[in-house]
Amino acid sequence: MPSSLRLIFVVTTALLLSACGTSLQRAPVEDRNPQPPKVAAPATPEPAASAASAAETKALLPGAENAGKAGYHTVKPGDALIRIALDNGQSWRDVAKWNNLENPNRIEVGQVLRVVPPGVDPSAVTAKPVAGTAKVETRPLDAKPPVAAASTAASAPSVAATTTPAPAAPTAAAGDEDGLSWAWPVTHPVSAGFDEQRNKGLDFAGKPGDPVFAVADGRVVYAGSGLRGYGNLVIIKHNNTYLTAYAHNRAMLVEQDQVVRKGQRIAEMGSTESDIVKLHFEVRKLGKPVDPAKLLPPR
Structure with missing residues (x-):
């Protein structure tokens, strides 16, 4: 064999042996991070359908x-x-x-x-005099009606005591733009003044049983203890503009829906839901607390 052919044969043989050796050393391919099977995402409700469901609820x-x-x-x-x-x-x-x-x-x-x-336009509410004389039993919102006969017998002394006006009103009268004539609810001085955030009325310190008077003519729209923080509470509606509230009473001498007159004794001072004996007095104008001192007459 010529030397040139021998050289070609030797080189070719060496290359083949080298290729075979390399393939023998390579490890088989293994996928160590298999992908999890794909799961279809849950169907998301259409925004329009969610809004419709909320509106329906x-x-x-x-x-x-x-x-x-x-x-x-x-x-x-x-x-x-x-x-x-x-x-x-x-x-x-x-x-x-x-x-x-x-x-x-x-x-x-x-x-x-x-x-x-x-049928009333909320933006056109005007003050009108309170009228009517219907009477119903005085009780909290959650109380059960008493037996009719017992109610009549029990209420008779109270009605007789409260239909006679007090001998004298606490002070002289004052008027306002709604034609109401105002008087003070007690003869005591003010112990805590009006503050729109902390005290929505006036406080008067006193002794148990001291008289509380209606500050103007009106009708009792609530007499009970169903409003937390006020104790025994009397609320009088004077017209479509003004309500007055008298809180913490020891006793209430009027009934719901009873018509009262300015200066009439309506309650006795007490300490129900209060640390001390006092009257908490509020004036509400269209539901909003206002400073009573600006409406009551000078002393």
């Missing part, structure tokens, strides 16, 4: 179609009917009637309540 609450409108109140956590009525210058019985509430103690968060009489 909201619409189930009574009066939901009136949410945000003037003359309506949307119930919030902690709301009570007596508080809603007071804050809107109304009788809780009227609010219950306007909203067909079978049980005034059961209102739902999100429920929308009418707080002005049906």
Whole structure:
């Protein structure tokens, strides 16, 4: 074999042996990070469908179609009917009637309540004199009605005692733009003044049993203890603009829906839900607390 051919053969043989040796040393391929099988994502409801479902749920609450409108109140956590009525210058019985509430103690968060009489424009409320003489039993919102005969017998002394005006009003009268004639609720000096954030009225310190007087003619729209923090409370509606509230009484001498006169004795001072004997007195103008000292006559 010629030397040139021998050289070519040797080189070719060496290359083949080298290639074989390399392939023998390579490890088999192994996938150490296998991909998990793909799982289809859960179907996401369409935004429009979610909104429709929420709207349908909201619409189930009574009066939901009136949410945000003037003359309506949307119930919030902690709301009570007596508080809603007071804050809107109304009788809780009227609010219950306007909203067909079978049980005034059961209102739902999100429920929308009418707080002005049906057919009345909330932006055009004007003051009108209070009239009428109907009387019903005095009791908290959650109390059960007593037996009719017992109620009549028990209420007779109270009615007789309160239909006679007090011998003298605490002070001289004062008037305002609604034609009301005002007087002070007690003869005691003010012990704590009005503060819109901390004290929504005037406080008067006194002794148990000291008389509390109606500050103007009107009708009792609440007499009970159903509003937490006020104790035994009397609320008088004087017209469509003004309510007055008399809190922490030891005894209440008037009944709900009873017509009272300025200077008439309506309660006795006490310390119900209070650390001391005092009268807490508020004036609400269209439901908003205002400083009574600006309406009451000078002393």
